[in-house]
Amino acid sequence: MENIDKIIAEYKQTPFEIYDIFTPHTGIVSLMVKKGEKVKGITREGSEKKGTLIYTILRQGNLKNIYAPIDGEVVEILEKVDRQFVEAKTKIMSIKHTLSKEEVVNKALERFLYIFKAPETARYHFTQELNKKIEQKGLQGVVINPGDEILIMSRMKREIPLTYEEEPGIIYAVYFKSNVTIMQGMPLLGICPPDKVEFISKLVKKIQLEWEKDRT
Known part of the structure; x- marks a missing residue:
């Protein structure tokens, strides 16, 4: 580590x-x-x-x-x-x-998380099944696995399910809002391996505590 x-x-x-x-x-x-x-x-x-x-x-x-x-x-x-x-x-x-404190946090997350990006310019929302699990257990209580359908891409009156194909992980960061169009290539989710959640949480907390708001 x-x-x-x-x-x-x-x-x-x-x-x-x-x-x-x-x-x-x-x-x-x-x-x-x-x-x-x-x-x-x-x-x-x-x-x-x-x-x-x-x-x-x-x-x-x-x-x-x-x-x-x-x-x-x-x-x-x-x-x-x-x-x-x-x-x-x-x-x-x-x-x-x-860099602002928030930008440093985002850079740290991009360094250690798998970033699931928008394949096309569209609107996105969680699948009904995943959304139900998140409501029950919270974001970091749900592990997603390869083959899981995690998001629905809404584009030109079509709804296309997106499948997760990386290593199993926890949704640590959500970068989209369901009613906002996301440009192609922009981040949608930050996925964290379960064994790194504690490390990532400590890193983010320490950045938030130590980083000066207006550095020169």
Whole structure:
């Protein structure tokens, strides 16, 4: 079993992620921010709120505004492309994002859990049988096994059962809401081997206790 203090020390050593920003297509780029500038990411609380405008790209008379996808600081920017034509997938800048406590917890869970992802863009809910077991025993009281039908994918008026094919485990984390459309590839469930539940719980609790809310 891995050492919890060592894991947390790793996250504290690099409490950030670098997000590279690429052009979606060809066009003339106009930069709207400079290196060292703080930016705000797009949020979706209620109605969508736009983040900081970081650059525009003009193609065939159509101007597209590109907003920061996440909060952070511009740590690298390709100034020579300003007012110039660029190819698609050109790296324009990099944003350094400081991880929140919740994001560190999610990174830890992704490291140790099996993440069951959405095979298609759709709405998802537990099967009736699994939902009944969860109501009776709670999430962590139910073990799912290979071959079990665990979720129903609702798409285009069709309901398709999804089967679990990995090692037996407990549903430790649920990332979806049944009335919300989930994009393809996004996490739906985090499955934990039964013998690691205690370790994961201790790790999450220690991160929540120790991680500073606003690190610099």
